[in-house]
Amino acid sequence: MSETLYVQLLDLACGGLLLTAVLVLWRRELAVIIRVFAVQGAALAALVAVLATREGSAELWAVAVGVLVLRAGVLPHLLRRALAGAGEARRETRPLVNVAASLLAAAVLTLLAYAVSQPLVALSPSAATQAIPVGVTVVLIGFFVLVTRRRALSQLVGFLLMDNGITAVGFLTTAGVGLVVELGVSLDVLLAVLVLQILTSRMRETFGDTDLDELRELRD
Amino acid sequence: MNLAATGLACAVAIGVLTALAALVVPARSAVVGVGTVLSGAAAMLAGCAAMSGVSFVVALPALLPLSGMLFTLDALGGLFVAVTGAVAVAVGVYGISYTRAPDLRARGVQAVLPLFVVAMVLVPAAASAGAFLVCWELMALFSLLLVVAEHRRRPEVASAGRWYAVMTHLGFLSVLIGLMVFVARAGDDSFSALRDSARHLSPLVAGVVFVLALLGFASKAGIVPLHAWLPRAHPEAPSHVSALMSAAMVNLGVYGLVRVGFDLLGGGPVWWWLLVLVLGAVSAVYGILQAAMSTDLKRLLGQSTTENMGLVLVGVGAAGLFASSGNRTLAGLALVAALLHVVGHAAFKTLLFLAAGSVLHATGTRDLDELGGLRPVMPVTTAAFGLGALAASALPPGTAFVSEWLLLQALIHGLPASGVAAAVAMPVAVAAVALTAGLAVATFVKAFGVGFLAKPRSAAAAGAHESPVTMLAGMGIAAVACAVLALAPAVVLPGIEAAARVAGDPAVSGAVTLRLTGVTGALSPVLLGLALIVAVVALAGVVRVVATHRVRREARLWDCGGGPMSPRMEYTATSFAEPLQRVFDDVVQPELDVDVTHHEESRYLVRAVEYRRKVPDRIERRLYQPVLRFVATCGERGRVLATGSVHRYLGYGFYTVCGLLLLLAVTR
Numbered sequence: 001m002s003e004t005l006y007v008q009l010l011d012l013a014c015g016g017l018l019l020t021a022v023l024v025l026w027r028r029e030l031a032v033i034i035r036v037f038a039v040q041g042a043a044l045a046a047l048v049a050v051l052a053t054r055e056g057s058a059e060l061w062a063v064a065v066g067v068l069v070l071r072a073g074v075l076p077h078l079l080r081r082a083l084a085g086a087g088e089a090r091r092e093t094r095p096l097v098n099v100a101a102s103l104l105a106a107a108v109l110t111l112l113a114y115a116v117s118q119p120l121v122a123l124s125p126s127a128a129t130q131a132i133p134v135g136v137t138v139v140l141i142g143f144f145v146l147v148t149r150r151r152a153l154s155q156l157v158g159f160l161l162m163d164n165g166i167t168a169v170g171f172l173t174t175a176g177v178g179l180v181v182e183l184g185v186s187l188d189v190l191l192a193v194l195v196l197q198i199l200t201s202r203m204r205e206t207f208g209d210t211d212l213d214e215l216r217e218l219r220d
Numbered sequence: 221m222n223l224a225a226t227g228l229a230c231a232v233a234i235g236v237l238t239a240l241a242a243l244v245v246p247a248r249s250a251v252v253g254v255g256t257v258l259s260g261a262a263a264m265l266a267g268c269a270a271m272s273g274v275s276f277v278v279a280l281p282a283l284l285p286l287s288g289m290l291f292t293l294d295a296l297g298g299l300f301v302a303v304t305g306a307v308a309v310a311v312g313v314y315g316i317s318y319t320r321a322p323d324l325r326a327r328g329v330q331a332v333l334p335l336f337v338v339a340m341v342l343v344p345a346a347a348s349a350g351a352f353l354v355c356w357e358l359m360a361l362f363s364l365l366l367v368v369a370e371h372r373r374r375p376e377v378a379s380a381g382r383w384y385a386v387m388t389h390l391g392f393l394s395v396l397i398g399l400m401v402f403v404a405r406a407g408d409d410s411f412s413a414l415r416d417s418a419r420h421l422s423p424l425v426a427g428v429v430f431v432l433a434l435l436g437f438a439s440k441a442g443i444v445p446l447h448a449w450l451p452r453a454h455p456e457a458p459s460h461v462s463a464l465m466s467a468a469m470v471n472l473g474v475y476g477l478v479r480v481g482f483d484l485l486g487g488g489p490v491w492w493w494l495l496v497l498v499l500g501a502v503s504a505v506y507g508i509l510q511a512a513m514s515t516d517l518k519r520l521l522g523q524s525t526t527e528n529m530g531l532v533l534v535g536v537g538a539a540g541l542f543a544s545s546g547n548r549t550l551a552g553l554a555l556v557a558a559l560l561h562v563v564g565h566a567a568f569k570t571l572l573f574l575a576a577g578s579v580l581h582a583t584g585t586r587d588l589d590e591l592g593g594l595r596p597v598m599p600v601t602t603a604a605f606g607l608g609a610l611a612a613s614a615l616p617p618g619t620a621f622v623s624e625w626l627l628l629q630a631l632i633h634g635l636p637a638s639g640v641a642a643a644v645a646m647p648v649a650v651a652a653v654a655l656t657a658g659l660a661v662a663t664f665v666k667a668f669g670v671g672f673l674a675k676p677r678s679a680a681a682a683g684a685h686e687s688p689v690t691m692l693a694g695m696g697i698a699a700v701a702c703a704v705l706a707l708a709p710a711v712v713l714p715g716i717e718a719a720a721r722v723a724g725d726p727a728v729s730g731a732v733t734l735r736l737t738g739v740t741g742a743l744s745p746v747l748l749g750l751a752l753i754v755a756v757v758a759l760a761g762v763v764r765v766v767a768t769h770r771v772r773r774e775a776r777l778w779d780c781g782g783g784p785m786s787p788r789m790e791y792t793a794t795s796f797a798e799p800l801q802r803v804f805d806d807v808v809q810p811e812l813d814v815d816v817t818h819h820e821e822s823r824y825l826v827r828a829v830e831y832r833r834k835v836p837d838r839i840e841r842r843l844y845q846p847v848l849r850f851v852a853t854c855g856e857r858g859r860v861l862a863t864g865s866v867h868r869y870l871g872y873g874f875y876t877v878c879g880l881l882l883l884l885a886v887t888r
Contacts, residue, residue, distance in 0.1 A: 115885035147867060147874045
């Protein structure tokens with residue numbers, strides 16, 4: 001693979017990551033959000049695949065396939081199943097911060113991520129490390145989704161966005177965190193999603209809703 | 221592998237295997253008991269080998285990320301390993317039948333006991349700050365689990381556990397910060413690197429390290445004013461655990477202080493050791509005063525631990541004082557006295573706690589006012605407690621007498637030896653030690669006389685029974701150790717002198733008669749004991765000879781005309797301590813409450829008098845209550861932040877992360 005092609009493919013994958021993260025903020029329809037999240041998983045897998053081709057490493061290819069299966073296949077499927085049981089609440093009707101403000105916040109977060117990652121990039125400037133701000137942005141946007149969205153399901157997506165971002169930063173900085181580590185992290189994420197899914201369904205059974213602000217009365 | 225390394229490895233391996241076995245084997249009590257004994261015996265062997273000069277270094281880089289773990293055993297560490305091992309042997313034997321009670325039989329409680337012993341054995345063997353701190357924390361956690369073993373039966377246990385958990389972790393934090401400051405200056409966390417870098421340390425940094433370490437170690441040793449956990453946790457823990465904690469764990473506070481102060485920092489300015497000396501003297505007097513007022517048998521023993529650790533710190537402080545003024549012989553003498561007291565205290569406190577556990581096992585109460593009359597029904601336990609009380613009360617021929625005599629010798633001879641600070645401190649310290657010794661006699665006469673002799677004052681005491689044979693055997697081991705230390709302290713002195721080499725030169729010699737090398741003074745415990753026996757026998761003989769020449773007349777015992785003697789006429793622990801309480805009224809400030817009920821017909825006729833006395837811990841009330849109130853107020857204020865909204869909590873995290881990133885981006 002030529003240098004230009006590599007850089008372009010890398011940028012394309014990173015652009016996909018960033019765009020999908022912003023789309024998650026923009027759309028309110030939960031089903032759409034899940035679809036966007038699946039696309040982001042595919043973009044992440046593509047990113048890893050590009051790096052794998054560059055390195056010519058079979059192990060990294062295996063990781064890419066694993067990421068694709070987990071983040072574009074298994075996790076969206078689990079989310080969709082949770083959504084199917086959700087009944088009425090299929091829309092993120094009243095986010096704590098409205099969509100326009102969210103998009104502006106995302107822009108600010110992107111700038112912040114860019115400013116913060118400069119020392120990391122300066123350590124060893126290369127095409128891969130130049131893309132670190134994208135990963136950091138995805139982490140921050142994920143956190144933002146977690147803070148501002150009411151539905152348990154969109155919070156779950158926010159949590160997964162953060163994880164996607166962390167994984168992306170991991171691959172961009174070190175070109176692979178080792179198969180075992182990646183496997184462990186993936187398993188953790190899967191478990192977290194399963195637990196949260198159960199929690200969501202229990203919440204619905206108990207309160208008839210998955211609005212997390214209903215939990216306010218549980219303190220003390 | 222030499223003997224020290226093999227012994228230590230065996231102790232750890234046996235301890236861990238025992239813990240695993242306790243989880244699966246049905247006959248847990250016996251397995252844990254035997255395993256603890258073997259583990260303790262191996263540790264004792266390793267410690268003795270280390271004291272005789274065998275040493276080793278083991279590096280385990282894979283055990284702890286970044287720094288790795290480093291273990292070694294020198295004479296000082298060996299002494300404490302041996303003491304811990306010996307206590308574990310007695311406790312293990314005792315525990316075989318003691319832990320048959322339903323709460324103590326629980327799988328978890330049984331498995332933790334050998335692990336606790338292993339952690340305590342590893343603390344003095346650690347040779348790097350990382351290893352030391354990990355073992356220290358393990359020791360604290362395991363002991364905490366054991367303290368709360370009986371939490372289902374008594375609600376006070378939970379409160380004691382909370383106090384202990386908070387205090388021990390604050391102490392750990394203090395040691396952690398102190399050692400980390402030290403390590404940061406040295407660049408490496410092995411003790412040898414710390415030792416090398418101590419010379420280049422600025423006085424300020426060295427002072428900070430020492431004071432932080434002193435705070436942490438003093439809280440573990442139960443030194444005033446950080447003693448609040450001790451009289452709570454020791455009584456509420458199961459008795460064999462109390463023995464381990466009081467006889468082995470608190471010693472490690474002293475170990476840490478000696479290790480950091482003398483070995484790693486290489487001594488220091490006079491004010492360090494004056495601080496230690498003053499803390500020690502205050503603890504000794506305050507601890508024994510509280511014990512003298514106490515009516516709870518195990519609480520009394522716990523407060524006596526504060527007293528004994530205070531005496532040890534007086535010795536350590538004096539040793540530091542002499543060392544910093546260049547008198548290494550006296551420094552050696554003072555440290556030998558302190559370490560001998562550590563060993564002696566371990567022996568008699570094991571014995572006393574095990575005997576107290578036996579009483580608790582038989583009667584179900586620790587209240588001295590409700591005991592009494594145990595001698596006919598529990599003869600062995602009574603003899604054991606009597607021996608322990610004699611050992612603890614610094615009278616010849618007692619175990620504590622030898623070490624306190626050495627300590628007094630060091631203090632008295634130190635007067636002309638050093639500067640103004642010592643000239644002021646030494647007489648005061650002598651007075652404090654003497655007062656402590658006197659009060660200790662009163663305290664243990666009370667504990668033994670009121671608790672075991674005369675007539676039973678409650679149904680529980682009347683229905684007592686002697687404990688099973690393994691419990692008696694455990695007490696027997698500790699009793700033999702007490703007797704040996706009292707009559708032939710020369711057996712352990714070479715090892716202690718080797719350990720005291722960190723501060724000074726050897727100062728005591730002789731096998732039967734102990735001779736001090738630097739100063740004039742000699743003591744022969746065996747001959748002293750013999751002389752006492754001869755005197756008693758001679759006196760008894762004379763009385764008998766004189767008495768047989770008189771005409772004998774049988775008469776009823778004088779009972780003040782109040783009819784036959786009843787248990788209500790006896791001294792109780794409260795009444796026995798009353799004169800002392802009057803003398804020290806301003807210090808202890810007891811809360812007295814007298815209720816007099818009159819007959820309905822005439823108020824000149826008294827129907828009943830109810831007398832209640834509570835001796836609250838003044839230091840605790842003055843020092844801890846304001847802090848606790850402040851924390852509670854902060855908590856109340858903090859509730860504003862916690863509204864219960866998940867989004868708000870997540871938002872705190874988000875804004876903090878963004879704020880930090882912004883700070884990073886701006887300040888870079």
